[in-house]
Amino acid sequence: MTISKLDRRTFFRGAALAGGTAAFSAWLPAWAQPVSAGIARPLPTVSGTDIALRIAHQMMTIDGRESHAIGINGTVPAPLIRLKEGTTVRLSVTNDLDEDSSIHWHGLLLPFHMDGVPGVSFPGIKPRSTFVYEFPVQQTGTYWYHSHSGLQEQMGHYGPIVIDPAGPDPIASDREHVIVLSDHSQLHPHAIFRKLKLQGGYFNYRKQTLGGLVEGKDQPLKDRLMWGGMRMDPTDVSDVTGSTYTFLVNGHGPKDNWTALFRAGERVRLRFVNASAMTTFNVRIPGLRLTIVQADGLNVRPVAVDEFQMAVAETYDVIVEPEDRAYTLVGESVDRSGMARATLAPREGLVAEVPPLRPRPLATMKDMGMGGMDHGKGSTPVATDCPPEHAAMGHCTPAPVDHVAMGHGSGGMNHSMRDMSLAPTVKDTATVQTISPMPVDRTGEPGQGLDDVGHKVLVYRDLMALTRNPDVRAPDRAMEVHLTGNMERYMWAFDGEKLSEVKEPIPFIKDERVRVTLVNDTMMGHPIHLHGHFFELVTGHGEFAPRKHTVQVQPGGKVTFDVTTDAIGDWAFHCHLLYHMHAGMMQVVTVRPRTGDGA
Known part of the structure; x- marks a missing residue:
C-alpha cells in the first residue's frame, strides 16, 4: 500500500503514537506534507505598450530544492503581461541564452x-x-x-497574459488571481525525451500488479490477457508522471503552499492557465462551487460545476464566492500520480485539509476507439449523413453505428486494430500503431x-x-485529420x-469555412492547437457554439469544429503535449488569398 492511499488522519494518528509527525513527514508525498505559513505573493507584472523581456538561465527553488530553469526577467513563471484592448504593444525580447529562442503568444490574434x-513564421x-x-x-x-524553440518551455519559459477590455468588463468580480499550473522535473527535458524513446511507459510506475488482481482493484484476468494480447497497457494514461514531475502553482510546489487571499463575501475571479509541458489537470476546490465564465479567453454563459478537466494550453476563468475560511485548490494530474496544490484563504497562515489522491484511472475499450460498442451509451457520435447547412446549426440527429458491419455482432471483435481501410487518408507508416475502429464524439x-x-464535472x-x-x-468543405x-x-x-x-502544408483559402474532424487513433488524450485562429466546437449550440483555440481530443474519440480561415499566412497546427510535438505531431497550415484578391 502506498502512502498516497492511506487515510491521512489515520496516518497522522499512527505517527503521533510513534513520537510525532516530524519523524514521518518525509514519507508523505509533497502535496500532503505539513506546510509553513505559505507564500501569499502574486505574480510579478509588466504592463503598458512598450515592454522589455529578457530570456535567461536561472535557478529556482521548489519545495526547498534548487533547480535549473529558463526564466524571463528572472522569474518562473515569466511575468504576467497585462495589456489593454485597442492598443498597440511593442515587446522587445532579448535572448541571453547560448541557443536560439522565441516567444509564441498563445491564443492572440496577430x-x-x-x-x-x-x-514557420519567423x-x-x-x-x-x-x-x-x-x-x-x-x-x-x-x-x-x-x-x-526546442524543449525550453519545459524548463520554465512560459507566462500568463491578461488583456483587459477597453470598456467595462462583463464579468463582475471584486478580486482576481492568476493561477498558472505547470509541471517541473529535475531531469533535463532532453533526458526525459530520450527515456521516452528508449521505453514506452518509462515513467509509469503504477502498472497493474498481482496484488491488485487479488484485491479486485484492477482489471480481471481475462481483460488483462486481452490487453496484453494487443500489447497495450490500460494504465498508460500519461507519458510523464509524478514519478519525475513536481506539479506547480505559479512556480511553487505543494509544500510551498502558494496562497491566494480574499475577503469573505467577495466574488473572486480565478484565471487558470495550464502551462504544463505534458500534464492534463483535474481542477477542483473542495467545498466551493466553481462558475466557469470564460474558456480560452472568450466569455461563455456561466456554468456551475464542482470540477473541470484542463488540457495543456487551455485557459479557464472561474468565479468563486468563498466563506471566511481556507480552501485547498487542487490540480490533480489526470493519471492521479500527483497534484498541484495551493490555498485560497482570508488570511495568511491558514491552510485547509488536502484530499488524498483518488484511484488512478484505467483505459477502457472506448479509449481504444471502440466507443461504438456501447450502442450509444455515454456517447453521441457526430452525424455523418447531415447536410452542412443543418450540421453547422447543430440540427442533426447522430448517425447510427452499424455494429454488424464493424464485426461487433455476437462474435465480438473480428478486425485488426490496425485496419488501414478505416482511415484512407492516413499514411501506412511505423507511426501508426492503431486505427480507432469506432471513434465517437x-x-x-x-x-x-x-465519470463516477x-x-x-464540466464537459x-x-x-x-x-x-x-x-x-x-x-x-464550404470538410476534412478529417487523424491523430496517430x-x-x-x-x-x-x-x-x-x-x-x-510532410512535403506540403495543409492549404486553406482566406475566409473559407472548413469543418475539421479530429480523430484520435491513440489511447492518450491530445490537446490540439491551431495558431492564429479560433474555431467553433460542433456541440449542438449552433450560432452560440463555444469558440476555442485548443481542444482536447479524448483517447479513441473525435472532435469536430468549424473554422473560418481569415488570417493570411503560415500557422502552426500541433498537439500541445510538448514531447508529442517534438516527436513530430505537428504540421503547418497555410492560408492564401483568393485568386484576384489584392491582400
Whole structure:
C-alpha cells in the first residue's frame, strides 16, 4: 500500500503514537506534507505598450530544492503581461541564452510574422540578440506565452497574459488571481525525451500488479490477457508522471503552499492557465462551487460545476464566492500520480485539509476507439449523413453505428486494430500503431477517470458562447485529420506523417469555412492547437457554439469544429503535449488569398 492511499488522519494518528509527525513527514508525498505559513505573493507584472523581456538561465527553488530553469526577467513563471484592448504593444525580447529562442503568444490574434514559431513564421531569436514583436491588441481575456524553440518551455519559459477590455468588463468580480499550473522535473527535458524513446511507459510506475488482481482493484484476468494480447497497457494514461514531475502553482510546489487571499463575501475571479509541458489537470476546490465564465479567453454563459478537466494550453476563468475560511485548490494530474496544490484563504497562515489522491484511472475499450460498442451509451457520435447547412446549426440527429458491419455482432471483435481501410487518408507508416475502429464524439464526457466522481464535472457541451459567433455560415468543405502514434517507439504524427516527413502544408483559402474532424487513433488524450485562429466546437449550440483555440481530443474519440480561415499566412497546427510535438505531431497550415484578391 502506498502512502498516497492511506487515510491521512489515520496516518497522522499512527505517527503521533510513534513520537510525532516530524519523524514521518518525509514519507508523505509533497502535496500532503505539513506546510509553513505559505507564500501569499502574486505574480510579478509588466504592463503598458512598450515592454522589455529578457530570456535567461536561472535557478529556482521548489519545495526547498534548487533547480535549473529558463526564466524571463528572472522569474518562473515569466511575468504576467497585462495589456489593454485597442492598443498597440511593442515587446522587445532579448535572448541571453547560448541557443536560439522565441516567444509564441498563445491564443492572440496577430500578423503571422509576429506569431513566434521558428521555421514557420519567423527565424527565431539568435543568442545575444533582441527581437521586437509589435502588434495591435484586438481581443480580451486570459491567454499565455511560451517558447516554441526546442524543449525550453519545459524548463520554465512560459507566462500568463491578461488583456483587459477597453470598456467595462462583463464579468463582475471584486478580486482576481492568476493561477498558472505547470509541471517541473529535475531531469533535463532532453533526458526525459530520450527515456521516452528508449521505453514506452518509462515513467509509469503504477502498472497493474498481482496484488491488485487479488484485491479486485484492477482489471480481471481475462481483460488483462486481452490487453496484453494487443500489447497495450490500460494504465498508460500519461507519458510523464509524478514519478519525475513536481506539479506547480505559479512556480511553487505543494509544500510551498502558494496562497491566494480574499475577503469573505467577495466574488473572486480565478484565471487558470495550464502551462504544463505534458500534464492534463483535474481542477477542483473542495467545498466551493466553481462558475466557469470564460474558456480560452472568450466569455461563455456561466456554468456551475464542482470540477473541470484542463488540457495543456487551455485557459479557464472561474468565479468563486468563498466563506471566511481556507480552501485547498487542487490540480490533480489526470493519471492521479500527483497534484498541484495551493490555498485560497482570508488570511495568511491558514491552510485547509488536502484530499488524498483518488484511484488512478484505467483505459477502457472506448479509449481504444471502440466507443461504438456501447450502442450509444455515454456517447453521441457526430452525424455523418447531415447536410452542412443543418450540421453547422447543430440540427442533426447522430448517425447510427452499424455494429454488424464493424464485426461487433455476437462474435465480438473480428478486425485488426490496425485496419488501414478505416482511415484512407492516413499514411501506412511505423507511426501508426492503431486505427480507432469506432471513434465517437466524446465532448459530452468529463474526461478520463471523472465519470463516477459523484459531482458535476464540466464537459465541452456545457459551454456556450456569451454572444453570437461572428461567422455562422455553413462549412464550404470538410476534412478529417487523424491523430496517430506509436507508443512503443514514441512516434507521434498527424495522418501517419511526422512534421519532418510532410512535403506540403495543409492549404486553406482566406475566409473559407472548413469543418475539421479530429480523430484520435491513440489511447492518450491530445490537446490540439491551431495558431492564429479560433474555431467553433460542433456541440449542438449552433450560432452560440463555444469558440476555442485548443481542444482536447479524448483517447479513441473525435472532435469536430468549424473554422473560418481569415488570417493570411503560415500557422502552426500541433498537439500541445510538448514531447508529442517534438516527436513530430505537428504540421503547418497555410492560408492564401483568393485568386484576384489584392491582400
